[in-house]
Amino acid sequence: MTGGSAARKTGDDTFVFRIAPLRFTPFPIDLASMFPSPSLRGALLPLIVVLLLPLLGCAQEQGNTASNEDTDTASVDLSAPSPVTGSAADTIDSDVPFVESPQPVVNKMLELANVSENDVVYDLGSGDGRIPITAAREYGARGVGIEIKPHLVEKARKNAKNAGVSDRVEFRQGDLFEADLSEATVVSIYLLPTVNMELRPKLFRELKPGTRVVSHDFDMNEWEPDTTWESDGETVFLWTIPEEPPEFVNLDE
Numbered sequence: 001m002t003g004g005s006a007a008r009k010t011g012d013d014t015f016v017f018r019i020a021p022l023r024f025t026p027f028p029i030d031l032a033s034m035f036p037s038p039s040l041r042g043a044l045l046p047l048i049v050v051l052l053l054p055l056l057g058c059a060q061e062q063g064n065t066a067s068n069e070d071t072d073t074a075s076v077d078l079s080a081p082s083p084v085t086g087s088a089a090d091t092i093d094s095d096v097p098f099v100e101s102p103q104p105v106v107n108k109m110l111e112l113a114n115v116s117e118n119d120v121v122y123d124l125g126s127g128d129g130r131i132p133i134t135a136a137r138e139y140g141a142r143g144v145g146i147e148i149k150p151h152l153v154e155k156a157r158k159n160a161k162n163a164g165v166s167d168r169v170e171f172r173q174g175d176l177f178e179a180d181l182s183e184a185t186v187v188s189i190y191l192l193p194t195v196n197m198e199l200r201p202k203l204f205r206e207l208k209p210g211t212r213v214v215s216h217d218f219d220m221n222e223w224e225p226d227t228t229w230e231s232d233g234e235t236v237f238l239w240t241i242p243e244e245p246p247e248f249v250n251l252d253e
């Protein structure tokens with residue numbers, strides 16, 4: 001999947017739109033079952049609308065003046081032009097659109113992973129950097145963010161500077177599937193079910209036994225979590241890398 005945009009404003013943790021607009025979608029798609037995450041449903045809806053417009057015979061040229069900043073932070077207005085930008089920064093394909101984990105969910109992810117100053121927290125698909133930055137600022141950990149979108153890497157670096165943790169947080173522009181994860185003691189993800197499944201063998205190949213993995217909203221199929229936390233439509237799963245990979249994992253995938 002490529003493209004997409006944030007579904008809620010940054011600066012506060014209010015969900016700008018979540019389930020309500022989706023209930024009234026005119027399309028015969030059960031988004032709730034396809035995408036159980038309210039956050040990602042919100043982000044994917046504009047993309048689905050854009051894709052379906054031509055099929056409904058109402059395709060039209062839509063001006064696109066959104067900046068990268070807009071795509072990071074703007075709330076989604078269904079009457080507005082597509083927020084998918086055509087700028088150079090957005091021509092790099094990504095597997096998942098940018099949607100922030102709300103700050104209370106970030107806190108819960110780090111709390112469940114029992115993060116301390118001894119940890120190195122890798123956020124795979126780090127967006128605006130909030131998970132590594134919170135890990136450094138609140139728990140004294142070292143944070144590393146891997147992010148494919150250059151403008152988000154820039155933004156995360158600025159956010160780290162503003163938070164006063166640039167010395168303990170690093171953002172690397174690149175594909176999370178190419179990253180070396182071996183030094184991580186905690187890995188956080190907010191991706192999609194298919195991407196989680198694609199990532200799973202890499203986690204078992206590269207992470208040391210005892211490394212904690214936390215995922216916002218999406219599980220890992222047969223890999224049963226140690227803990228599941230749910231509140232207000234948000235879910236966080238926690239796993240620990242075992243001494244031996246389970247039989248259902250094919251490390252060569």
Ligand SMILES: C[S@@+](CC[C@H](N)C(=O)[O-])C[C@H]1O[C@@H](n2cnc3c(N)ncnc32)[C@H](O)[C@@H]1O
Binds near residue numbers: 129
């Ligand atoms: C749903 S957002 C999560 C952002 C952040 N982790 C959070 O929880 O707030 C997913 C992020 O992954 C990034 N991404 C998607 N595919 C990627 C890939 N293959 N490599 C690195 N980053 C990727 C997107 O650009 C986006 O910023």
